[in-house]
Amino acid sequence: MKMQELSARAFLAHLRRHPIPEIMDEECLAALANVEAQFGDTITHGAGLEVRLGNPDRFVDYVMCVDQDRIPSVKCIWYEIDYADFLRGGEISPCLFINTSDYKQEKTDKMDRGAGEENGTKQEAPLAPAMGKEFWDRVLPPFAGEKRATRLRGQLDRVLAMLPPDATIKQIGTMSSRGELDILRLVIIFRKWENVFAWLRDVGWPGDTQAMEQALSPWKESQSYAVNVDLGENGVLEKTGLEVFDRWRHPLIVDKFIARLEETGLCLPSKGAALRRWIRITPDGDPFIQTLISYFKLNYAKGRVTEAKAYLEQSPYIHHHYFSHYERPARLDMELADGKTVLPEERALARLRECKENRVSTIRFYGGENYEPLERILQVCRKEGLRSEIVLTRQKAPENAEGTGEQNLTPRLGRSWLEAMAATGADSFLVDMESETDGAALWAIAVLREQGADVRARWRMYAANAGKLAAVVKAADEAGAKELVVTGMKPSRHGGGKSPGCEQIATAAEWIKEYCERNGVAESTREKESPEAKLNENSAPQQDVMQIVVESCFSPLRAYLGGKDPKRNGNRGIERGCEAGCSFMVLRADESFAPCLYWPRKNADNAEGRQALTGLAAYWEHSPALQALRQNGENRVPCAGCCYERRCLPCQAWEESIPCGPCVENK
Ligand code: SF4
Ligand code: SF4
Numbered sequence: 012m013k014m015q016e017l018s019a020r021a022f023l024a025h026l027r028r029h030p031i032p033e034i035m036d037e038e039c040l041a042a043l044a045n046v047e048a049q050f051g052d053t054i055t056h057g058a059g060l061e062v063r064l065g066n067p068d069r070f071v072d073y074v075m076c077v078d079q080d081r082i083p084s085v086k087c088i089w090y091e092i093d094y095a096d097f098l099r100g101g102e103i104s105p106c107l108f109i110n111t112s113d114y115k116q117e118k119t120d121k122m123d124r125g126a127g128e129e130n131g132t133k134q135e136a137p138l139a140p141a142m143g144k145e146f147w148d149r150v151l152p153p154f155a156g157e158k159r160a161t162r163l164r165g166q167l168d169r170v171l172a173m174l175p176p177d178a179t180i181k182q183i184g185t186m187s188s189r190g191e192l193d194i195l196r197l198v199i200i201f202r203k204w205e206n207v208f209a210w211l212r213d214v215g216w217p218g219d220t221q222a223m224e225q226a227l228s229p230w231k232e233s234q235s236y237a238v239n240v241d242l243g244e245n246g247v248l249e250k251t252g253l254e255v256f257d258r259w260r261h262p263l264i265v266d267k268f269i270a271r272l273e274e275t276g277l278c279l280p281s282k283g284a285a286l287r288r289w290i291r292i293t294p295d296g297d298p299f300i301q302t303l304i305s306y307f308k309l310n311y312a313k314g315r316v317t318e319a320k321a322y323l324e325q326s327p328y329i330h331h332h333y334f335s336h337y338e339r340p341a342r343l344d345m346e347l348a349d350g351k352t353v354l355p356e357e358r359a360l361a362r363l364r365e366c367k368e369n370r371v372s373t374i375r376f377y378g379g380e381n382y383e384p385l386e387r388i389l390q391v392c393r394k395e396g397l398r399s400e401i402v403l404t405r406q407k408a409p410e411n412a413e414g415t416g417e418q419n420l421t422p423r424l425g426r427s428w429l430e431a432m433a434a435t436g437a438d439s440f441l442v443d444m445e446s447e448t449d450g451a452a453l454w455a456i457a458v459l460r461e462q463g464a465d466v467r468a469r470w471r472m473y474a475a476n477a478g479k480l481a482a483v484v485k486a487a488d489e490a491g492a493k494e495l496v497v498t499g500m501k502p503s504r505h506g507g508g509k510s511p512g513c514e515q516i517a518t519a520a521e522w523i524k525e526y527c528e529r530n531g532v533a534e535s536t537r538e539k540e541s542p543e544a545k546l547n548e549n550s551a552p553q554q555d556v557m558q559i560v561v562e563s564c565f566s567p568l569r570a571y572l573g574g575k576d577p578k579r580n581g582n583r584g585i586e587r588g589c590e591a592g593c594s595f596m597v598l599r600a601d602e603s604f605a606p607c608l609y610w611p612r613k614n615a616d617n618a619e620g621r622q623a624l625t626g627l628a629a630y631w632e633h634s635p636a637l638q639a640l641r642q643n644g645e646n647r648v649p650c651a652g653c654c655y656e657r658r659c660l661p662c663q664a665w666e667e668s669i670p671c672g673p674c675v676e677n678k
Pocket of ligand 2: 591609665
C-alpha cells in the first residue's frame with residue numbers, strides 16, 4: 012500500500028469538519044491549534060483520538076503517526092500527546108511509541124521465538140515475527156535512551172523469552188513527558204485468551220491473574236488481545252490494561268460492543284452515540300480519509316475493569332468498503348459545449364470556485380475542442396490547485412478528408428491548439444480512439460506527447476472489434492499514450508455496436524493479465540488518478556511501459572480480471588463498477604447537474620427538484636436521482652445468481668448491459 016503524504020493539518024481540518032462535541036468540547040477542539048502550530052506541516056500517516064468512554068469530561072489525547080529517521084530500520088513513530096500538554100500551549104513533548112510491524116528486518120537478523128518453540132513441537136504461526144536480538148540492539152538504545160536501554164535490557168530479554176508462540180510484541184513506548192523515565196511500555200498481542208494470563212503469571216506480574224481473567228472475561232469473545240504492561244528494572248509493574256481487537260471495520264459489530272460497554276457502565280450513552288456516528292462518517296474521496304475505531308482498551312486494577320477507552324482513527328488508507336459514496340465528489344465532469352448549448356464562461360468559473368470550496372480535486376472537461384475560453388479556464392484550475400483533464404472525443408472527419416491526422420481534424424483541433432493546451436498546463440488529456448488505425452487520435456496523442464503532456468487513450472470494446480485489443484494496445488503505445496483505458500458496455504453518443512460476449516471478455520481479461528506479466532506492470536484495473544489507485548502502490552505504472560486499465564463503467568471486465576472467487580476478487584467498493592453519483596458527478600452545458608453524461612434525462616430529478624438543488628454540495632447530498640443510484644446497484648434483480656454479482660456494478664444508464672451475456676452463462 013502506498014504511503015499517502017498528508018500533513019497533520021489535513022487531518023485536523025477533517026476533524027473540524029466532523030466535530031464530536033460529546034467527546035471534545037470547544038476548548039479541546041480549539042486547543043488542537045497548538046498541535047497544528049508545532050506539527051501542522053508534518054507528514055502524518057494517520058491520526059487519532061484517545062477517548063475515555065466513562066468520563067464525562069470532554070477532552071482527548073491526540074495521536075499521530077509520523078516519519079522518523081532517528082531510530083534505524085523503523086519508518087514511523089507514533090506520538091501520543093496528552094491533553095494537558097497541548098492545552099497548555101508552548102512546546103509539546105509527546106509520549107513515543109513504535110510499532111514493531113514497521114520494522115524493516117535486516118538480512119542479518121535472526122528471529123527469536125518464544126520459549127514454546129524450543130521444545131520442537133509444531134506451533135501455530137505467530138501474529139507477527141517476534142523480534143530478535145539484533146532488533147533490540149539496534150532499536151532500543153536510540154528509542155529509549157542508552158541508560159534506560161541498558162537498565163531494562165535484561166528484564167526485557169527475560170519476559171520476551173517467556174512469550175508463547177501465539178504472541179508477539181506489537182508496540183513499545185516511552186512516556187518520559189509524564190516523568191516515567193525508567194520504564195518501558197510493552198504492548199504484547201496474543202491470539203489465545205488464556206495465554207495472556209499464563210504469561211502474566213510466568214513473568215511475575217504483581218497481581219492476581221485469576222481475578223484479572225475473571226474481571227475481563229465478559230470481553231473474551233474478541234479476535235485477539237494485547238496486554239499493556241510497564242517494564243521496570245525489577246520486572247513487570249502492576250498497572251495494566253487489555254486492548255481488544257475484533258472486526259471493528261464492521262459497523263454492526265462495533266455497535267454491539269459499544270452497547271455492551273454502555274450496559275456495564277463503562278461508556279456514557281452520549282459518548283457511545285458519538286462513536287456510532289464517527290464510524291459512519293462518509294470518507295473523503297481525494298485525498299482519501301476514512302474514520303474508524305482502531306481498538307478498545309480496558310484498564311484493570313484490583314479485581315475490576317476501572318476504565319474503558321476507545322482509540323478513534325482517521326486513516327489515509329481504505330480499511331473497509333462500507334460506504335456508498337464519498338463525502339464530496341472526487342471529480343466533476345464539466346461539459347463545456349454539447350453541440351447546441353455552450354456553458355457561459357462565468358458559470359464555468361463559478362462552478363470551479365465551488366469545486367475548490369468543496370474539495371473536489373479533479374475536473375474533467377468535455378466538449379472543449381471548440382470552446383474559446385478553455386485556456387483561461389485551465390489557468391484558473393492551475394491557480395486554484397484543481398487537477399484538470401481534457402477529453403478529446405472522436406472528431407467527425409470532414410467530407411472527402413483523407414491523409415494525415417491533422418487534415419482529418421477540425422481546424423480548432425489542429426497542432427497549434429493542442430500545443431497551446433499542453434502549454435497552458437492541463438494536467439492530462441484523455442483521447443478517445445476508435446481503432447488501431449484512428450489516425451486523428453493517434454496523431455493527437457503523438458503531438459501532445461511531443462509537448463511533454465500526460466496523455467491517456469481510451470478505446471471502446473464491442474463484439475465486432477474485441478479481437479483488436481492487441482493491435483489497439485500496440486498503436487496507442489507507439490503513439491506515446493501513458494495509459495490505455497479500455498471501456499465498454501455503456502451508452503455511446505456515436506451509435507455503436509453489440510456488446511462483447513462472454514468469451515470475448517474472458518479472452519480480453521486473460522490477454523491483459525498476460526500483458527501485465529510480460530511487461531512487469533503490476534496488474535490493476537484502476538485509472539491511475541482514481542482515489543483507490545492512488546492508495547495502491549501496485550497500480551503505479553512502471554516507467555516507459557504503457558499501463559492498461561479498465562474503466563469502471565466496464566465492470567464485467569474488471570470483475571473477470573478479479574476471478575470467480577468473490578473472496579479473492581479485489582473488485583470491490585465504489586470503484587468496482589459504475590461510479591456515477593458515488594465518486595463523481597456532471598455539470599452539463601445547459602448548467603444542470605446529472606450523475607453522468609450518459610444519464611437519461613427522463614431519469615434525472617424533476618424540474619422542481621433541479622431548481623431546489625442548484626449548489627454542487629446540495630445536489631450531491633440531496634438529489635433523489637443520486638440517492639436512488641447509490642441504492643439501485645445493490646438490489647439489481649437480473650444479476651442475481653451470477654458469480655460476479657458482489658464484485659460487479661454494471662452501467663445503470665444502459666439497460667442493455669443487464670444482465671450481460673457472460674454472467675448469465677456463469678450462473
Ligand atoms: S450478470 Fe451482472 S454481475 Fe454478472 S457480470 Fe453481468 S453485469 Fe456483472
Ligand atoms: S452510468 Fe455509470 S457505468 Fe454508465 S456510463 Fe455513466 S458512469 Fe459509466
